[in-house]
Amino acid sequence: DAMVIQNPRYQVTQFGKPVTLSCSQTLNHNVMYWYQQKSSQAPKLLFHYYDKDFNNEADTPDNFQSRRPNTSFCFLDIRSPGLGDAAMYLCATSRGRTSHNEQFFGPGTRLTVL
Amino acid sequence: EDQVTQSPEALRLQEGESSSLNCSYTVSGLRGLFWYRQDPGKGPEFLFTLYSAGEEKEKERLKATLTKKESFLHITAPKPEDSATYLCAVQAYGDVTSYDKVIFGPGTSLSVIP
Structure with a gap:
């Protein structure tokens, strides 16, 4: 089945220690998005790629990057x-x-920062 | 400013008790409205797209409708497995200098009690 896969499902990191989350898709879609979702809140768009064209949201902190x-x-x-x-x-x-x-979502990565 | 609100914030139903969830929006121009279902700890699952006022879509016990200012997700004779958070998202036209925006509402948490 065509799908969106995210790894890892759970990530624990320490304060200040860089972390990378990955996403892969078998849908062959042109657009890929990254959202941050906190408990009981709407997903917040961080950035998206339209093909190779990177689009950053104005309020996304510089601490977040994408490739x-x-x-x-x-x-x-x-x-x-x-x-x-x-x-x-x-x-x-x-x-x-x-x-x-229509957007198709992966299962998400739960990030914990200690 | 473009805005999407959902009501109620939480809804508790007895199995078989039909009800409706509301999504109200204020956008400069609506290109489409989406409904998603999100189970705890998982990514949202696409349900419906609605494009114009008067349009309706159905899937099993769910029916989505659209007016010029709001959308309703009607749930007929719900079952416990319908328990989830239901998110709506609105795609607003971009202008000549920007792409379309997709704005998510905060969701309605539905609990169906056996």
């Missing part, structure tokens, strides 16, 4: 995690950004 080396993979790098970065990180894909914008 998309090819169509299938996308990475979220948190350079110096703080306690406030503990959250669920969701990767999503969509075929398009205007039409066909």
Whole structure:
């Protein structure tokens, strides 16, 4: 089945220790998104790639970076995690950004910062 | 400012007790409205897309409707397995200098009691 896969499902890191979360997709979608979701809150968009074109949200902290080396993979790098970065990180894909914008989500990575 | 709200925040139903969830939106131009289901600790699962006022979509016990200002997710004779958080998201037209925005609501947490 075509899907969005995230690894790891759970990540524990220490305050200030860099961490990388990964996402892969078999849907061959053009757009890949990274969201941060805290408990009982709406997903908050951090950035997205339309093909190789990177689009950062205005309020995404510089501490968050992303890479998309090819169509299938996308990475979220948190350079110096703080306690406030503990959250669920969701990767999503969509075929398009205007039409066909239904987003398909991975299972998420739960990040704990000690 | 573009905004999406959902009500109620939480809803508790007896099995078989039908009800509706509301998603109200204020956007400059609506391209589409999406409904997602999210189980605890998992990523959102796509349910429906609605594009224009008057449109309806159905899937099993769920029916989504759309007006110019709001959408309803009607749940008919719910079962305990329908318990989840239901998120709506609105895709707003971008202008000539920006791409479309997708704005998520905070969700309605539904509990169906046997």
